[in-house]
Amino acid sequence: MSTEIKHHLTDDLLMAYAAGTLPEAFDLMVATHLSLCDHCRARAESFEAVGGCVLQEQDGTANMSDGSLAATMALIAKGAPIAKPVRAGCSVLPAPLQDYVGGDVNSIKWRSIGMGVKQAILPTTSEATARLLFIPAGAAVPDHSHNGMELTMVLQGAFSDEVDHFARGDVEIADEDLHHMPTADFSEDCICLAVTDAPLKFTKMMPRLFQPFLRI
Amino acid sequence: MFTEIDTVTLDDPAADRPALKPWREKTRTRGKSVNSANGNRETRTEWVSHVRRIRDAQDQAAFAELFQHFAPRIKAFLIKSGSDAALAEECAQEVMATLWHKAHMFDPTRATVATWVFTIARNKRIDVLRKQRRPEPEDLGWGPEAEPEQDDVVALQQETAQLRDAMAALPAAQRELIEKAYFGDLSHREIASQTGLPLGTIKSRIRLALDRLRHAMN
Ligand SMILES: [Zn+2]
Numbered sequence: 062m063s064t065e066i067k068h069h070l071t072d073d074l075l076m077a078y079a080a081g082t083l084p085e086a087f088d089l090m091v092a093t094h095l096s097l098c099d100h101c102r103a104r105a106e107s108f109e110a111v112g113g114c115v116l117q118e119q120d121g122t123a124n125m126s127d128g129s130l131a132a133t134m135a136l137i138a139k140g141a142p143i144a145k146p147v148r149a150g151c152s153v154l155p156a157p158l159q160d161y162v163g164g165d166v167n168s169i170k171w172r173s174i175g176m177g178v179k180q181a182i183l184p185t186t187s188e189a190t191a192r193l194l195f196i197p198a199g200a201a202v203p204d205h206s207h208n209g210m211e212l213t214m215v216l217q218g219a220f221s222d223e224v225d226h227f228a229r230g231d232v233e234i235a236d237e238d239l240h241h242m243p244t245a246d247f248s249e250d251c252i253c254l255a256v257t258d259a260p261l262k263f264t265k266m267m268p269r270l271f272q273p274f275l276r277i
Numbered sequence: 278m279f280t281e282i283d284t285v286t287l288d289d290p291a292a293d294r295p296a297l298k299p300w301r302e303k304t305r306t307r308g309k310s311v312n313s314a315n316g317n318r319e320t321r322t323e324w325v326s327h328v329r330r331i332r333d334a335q336d337q338a339a340f341a342e343l344f345q346h347f348a349p350r351i352k353a354f355l356i357k358s359g360s361d362a363a364l365a366e367e368c369a370q371e372v373m374a375t376l377w378h379k380a381h382m383f384d385p386t387r388a389t390v391a392t393w394v395f396t397i398a399r400n401k402r403i404d405v406l407r408k409q410r411r412p413e414p415e416d417l418g419w420g421p422e423a424e425p426e427q428d429d430v431v432a433l434q435q436e437t438a439q440l441r442d443a444m445a446a447l448p449a450a451q452r453e454l455i456e457k458a459y460f461g462d463l464s465h466r467e468i469a470s471q472t473g474l475p476l477g478t479i480k481s482r483i484r485l486a487l488d489r490l491r492h493a494m495n
Contacts, residue, residue, distance in 0.1 A: 080459045081399040085409040095414035099491070102414060103484040106387055107476040112399065113392030114441045115354075115459040122349035123356055126366055130344050133370040134337070141378035157412040186409045 066230040070094055070101050072108075074212075079108035086191035089157060089183065090212050090232075090256040096155035097230040153217050158254065161185075162193075166217075166252065169193055178202055189258040196220065196245040196253070203242070209258040211235045213243070218251030220244060324390035325430060332380035343390070344373050351398045357460040358402050368405055372398045386429040386486040389437045402461070417487065429486065436478045443474050 070091060077083045078091040095102040152165045161183045162168050171179035171193075179195040196202055198218065212234055219228040220243040227233055227243075235241060245251035327343050330336035348369045355365035375397050383393050403411045444452060 076458070079399075080461065081403050081411070082458070082461045085412070088409075089412040092412035092414045099484060099487045103480045103487060104476075106392075106483045107479040109388065109396055110392045110437050110440055110479050111444070111455065111474065111476070112395040112459050113389055113437065114444050115456050116350055116395040116398065117391040118441060118445065119350065119353060119357070119456065121353055123352040123362070123365065125348045125352060125369065129348065129366065129370060130341060133344065133348075133373050134340075136370060136374040137377045156415040160412065 065228065066098050066100070068225070068227060068231040068233060069098065070104075070232055071234065072104070075101060075105045076108045076111075079105050079112055084188035084258065085185040086183070086189035086256045087212070087258070089161065089185060089191050090214060090254060092157040093155050093216075093254055094214055094230065094232055096157060153252065155216075158183075158193075158216075161191075169195075171195055176200060176203070189256060191254065191256045194251075194253045194255050196243070196251040198245055198250050199247045201242050201244040209237065211255060211257045213253050213255045216252045216254060218249040219246040220251050220253070221246070325385045325434070328376075328380050328383050328385075328390055328393075331377055332383075340373075340377060343376065347376075347391075347394050348373055351394065354395075354398055354460070355402060355406075358406060359461070360402075360406055364405070368398075368401050372401050375401075384425065384486065386425040386433055386489075387483050389434055392437065417491070425486070429482070433479070433482050433486075436475070436482055439475055440479060447474075 074083070074087065074091060078088060083091070091105070095105055152159070154162060154165050159165060162181075169181045171181050173179050177197040177200050181193045183191040183193065185191050193216075194202065194213075196218075212232055213227070214232045215227050215229050217229065219226060221227070222233070222241040222243045224233065224239070224241065233243075243253075324343065324346075327336075327339040330339035331343075351369040351372050352362075352365045355368055356362060360368065372394070376394060379397075383390070388396070400411050403409055444455065447455075
């Protein structure tokens with residue numbers, strides 16, 4: 062399942078995901094990648110083992126109040142919260158993304174950003190932005206650079222840029238120094254999940270003026 | 278004047294804090310730790326059977342023992358993460374209730390009970406303290422042969438015990454850095470995995486468990 066993935070997440074990201082300290086948009090990126098990549102899932106779960114040790118071995122515990130066990134048994138007696146329906150695998154969008162889109166690719170509400178490129182911003186907290194990008198086969202995303210970190214993961218098709226070639230499951234990690242122009246392969250339209258922790262700076266085709274409006 | 282104001286401000290935040298009791302008095306000494314004795318390792322593997330007793334028989338006595346051990350740790354973890362004592366108490370109860378309801382989901386070939394409890398407490402913190410959703414990876418669930426190999430269970434528990442010992446043996450400053458990262462106090466950029474912890478063996482073990490799950494699903 063994950064044998065073909067070449068570009069993985071960093072230890073920094075996996076540890077922060079395990080610790081639960083990332084902005085929601087980055088959590089979404091990590092959860093989506095882990096759904097496709099058992100290599101990174103095992104790394105993330107070993108960072109959770111560190112969290113287990115921290116919980117277990119921390120200096121000092123806090124006394125529970127009297128009657129807390131009985132109160133918890135009463136909570137349990139109320140019954141389990143309704144479990145989410147089991148989500149089917151093997152679709153274009155892995156399960157965590159489907160939760161944000163409300164379905165698979167057909168449910169994405171695309172908005173054109175020009176030159177055939179479309180995007181859909183996903184509802185997360187505002188510290189970072191997650192969006193789906195649609196790049197027609199053979200087309201390029203306008204040349205842009207970043208103020209902060211940008212992670213781009215391929216969900217369908219593939220793209221190439223100055224760095225390498227990226228296919229389903231591969232994550233490109235770009236910092237503010239990378240000035241790149243991803244171009245979709247000719248064989249298929251490319252769909253990506255892109256997460257940024259600061260607004261992108263488009264260097265051409267997209268006047269800076271429109272950036273707040275488009276929320277890129 | 279200044280002295281008076283200082284006294285007031287210093288006292289104030291401490292007033293809300295519950296008494297934190299030291300859970301062990303002894304100093305950490307390499308290789309001589311009471312907690313790394315064999316007896317204690319067995320106790321830790323025993324939590325696995327506690328969870329099974331809850332899953333299979335809704336065993337309240339097993340739950341009470343788990344509660345006594347973990348609830349005060351969850352509460353302390355949440356307080357260190359910035360919660361006040363009352364909210365931490367409430368959340369610790371909810372985390373323990375979740376443990377009961379999700380006992381059938383626990384996979385001892387991929388996590389110790391402490392690790393599993395940590396993930397539930399972490400998600401509660403994200404939900405309640407940070408007020409954000411927590412996207413989780415696609416659930417692999419259990420294959421048709423749900424009961425894992427006992428050898429795999431023991432191996433994972435032992436490797437995690439080695440990790441625990443390695444963490445205890447770290448210089449205090451490094452250990453504090455890791456703790457702060459997991460309490461949510463610190464950005465991770467500078468921490469990562471430069472502590473030389475034995476995560477590789479655990480990673481391989483979990484990888485094996487994942488491969489088996491994938492295989493069982495097909
Ligand atoms: Zn990966």
